[in-house]
Amino acid sequence: MSSACSWWVYLVRAANGALYCGMSNDPQRRFAQHCRGQGARFFHASPAQALVYVEACADKSAALRRERAIKALSKAAKERLVRDFTARPAQDYSESLPPPAEHTMHELILHHYDASPFAEKTRLLLGYKQLSWRSVEIPRIMPKPDLLALTGGYRKTPVLQVGADIYCDSALIARRLEAEKATPALFPEGQEFVVASLAQWADSTLFLLAVSLAFQPEVLASRLQGLPAAAAQAFIDDRRALFAGGAARLPAAEHSLQHWPTLMQRLELQLQREDGEFLCGRPSLADFAVAHPLWFLAGAPQTASLLAAYPAVNAWLARVLAFGHGSPRAMSSAEALAVAREATPAPLPERASQWPAGFQAGQAVHVAACDYGVDPVQGELLHADDECLILAREDDRAGRVHVHLPRLGFVLRAQ
Ligand SMILES: N[C@@H](CCC(=O)N[C@@H](CS)C(=O)NCC(=O)O)C(=O)O
Numbered sequence: 001m002s003s004a005c006s007w008w009v010y011l012v013r014a015a016n017g018a019l020y021c022g023m024s025n026d027p028q029r030r031f032a033q034h035c036r037g038q039g040a041r042f043f044h045a046s047p048a049q050a051l052v053y054v055e056a057c058a059d060k061s062a063a064l065r066r067e068r069a070i071k072a073l074s075k076a077a078k079e080r081l082v083r084d085f086t087a088r089p090a091q092d093y094s095e096s097l098p099p100p101a102e103h104t105m106h107e108l109i110l111h112h113y114d115a116s117p118f119a120e121k122t123r124l125l126l127g128y129k130q131l132s133w134r135s136v137e138i139p140r141i142m143p144k145p146d147l148l149a150l151t152g153g154y155r156k157t158p159v160l161q162v163g164a165d166i167y168c169d170s171a172l173i174a175r176r177l178e179a180e181k182a183t184p185a186l187f188p189e190g191q192e193f194v195v196a197s198l199a200q201w202a203d204s205t206l207f208l209l210a211v212s213l214a215f216q217p218e219v220l221a222s223r224l225q226g227l228p229a230a231a232a233q234a235f236i237d238d239r240r241a242l243f244a245g246g247a248a249r250l251p252a253a254e255h256s257l258q259h260w261p262t263l264m265q266r267l268e269l270q271l272q273r274e275d276g277e278f279l280c281g282r283p284s285l286a287d288f289a290v291a292h293p294l295w296f297l298a299g300a301p302q303t304a305s306l307l308a309a310y311p312a313v314n315a316w317l318a319r320v321l322a323f324g325h326g327s328p329r330a331m332s333s334a335e336a337l338a339v340a341r342e343a344t345p346a347p348l349p350e351r352a353s354q355w356p357a358g359f360q361a362g363q364a365v366h367v368a369a370c371d372y373g374v375d376p377v378q379g380e381l382l383h384a385d386d387e388c389l390i391l392a393r394e395d396d397r398a399g400r401v402h403v404h405l406p407r408l409g410f411v412l413r414a415q
Pocket residue numbers: 116117118119140141142155156157158168169170171203242373
């Protein structure tokens with residue numbers, strides 16, 4: 001076996017004695033991730049303890065076949081593999097491991113501003129997971145030259161940066177944070193679809209309803225009170241432009257005012273149940289997604305009254321907000337650009353690529369949100385799987401970056 005080979009199957013022993021089989025182009029890094037509870041739910045039941053078997057494969061598809069074959073073996077046959085492997089002379093054992101790849105741990109950098117509901121959702125996710133992060137304040141309206149140097153065109157708030165990897169949209173950021181730290185989970189096992197779908201509904205329907213209530217002319221006027229007239233007008237013009245060209249429409253305030261109590265009453269009834277501490281029993285992404293539009297309305301006296309009649313909703317909202325924001329430390333946008341420039345994008349995910357029909361690796365593409373803020377990101381398509389697209393792009397100020405965008409709610413087009 002030669003260490004020049006780039007794909008491996010491996011077995012990891014969990015603390016309870018069970019064996020986990022996986023494949024990777026860097027089994028030691030993979031093992032380190034498993035030790036942090038990442039990369040396989042298997043280790044949520046019992047933590048990873050030792051990398052006990054590695055086998056070199058000719059290429060990725062050979063590794064996939066071998067992984068399937070090993071997974072199909074009986075426990076006794078897997079134990080035999082481990083015994084024979086570890087019984088080999090020590091030198092042989094270490095020679096068969098690939099050289100450890102160089103991986104730098106980068107800080108989580110959130111580009112956001114205080115008043116943004118989606119930023120508040122993301123700050124609470126960071127608090128829920130008790131993560132440390134760097135906070136870069138971005139402008140509320142265009143232009144956002146430093147942010148766009150990283151994203152290549154995506155302008156919405158927030159954006160997460162990890163070294164030279166840029167994550168657009170809070171739904172994808174949630175998945176990145178789950179990969180960063182598996183517990184406490186945002187997608188509790190067995191509830192992944194329900195949680196993601198409820199969050200998607202809240203991030204779209206419920207959020208737009210809340211915005212239409214907060215942007216009623218007299219409410220908006222008092223929200224913008226204190227701003228010079230020109231700045232208030234610039235904000236209004238910016239938000240009008242934000243919705244140009246996208247599929248989303250703000251509901252008329254007249255409709256939202258009539259629909260709002262029905263939704264609040266449903267939420268109230270669900271939360272009044274004895275076990276109604278959180279929407280799906282234990283905390284999940286759904287709580288944070290439903291909470292941020294309510295936080296937005298609660299933040300202004302003219303709209304806070306829309307929540308007043310729902311005591312269980314208020315108690316639940318206080319519980320969600322009590323997760324706090326984790327440990328942020330300010331960073332300037334210039335520093336964040338320097339981090340991107342000096343970093344190398346992380347290796348691409350090992351998950352098999354799911355290319356959308358008609359697209360392939362290396363193609364020049366652009367990707368844009370479908371709903372609003374549809375400014376496209378252009379780049380070279382590197383990876384596509386069920387949840388995300390990754391584009392590579394070069395920027396004069398940010399260097400080579402990988403921009404990660406969600407599949408859902410975004411459209412990919414050939415350039
Ligand atoms: N689907 C996006 C929506 C983000 C969004 O709409 N953010 C608002 C602020 S809460 C925004 O970008 N407004 C315009 C801006 O900040 O420039 C996500 O989940 O991140």
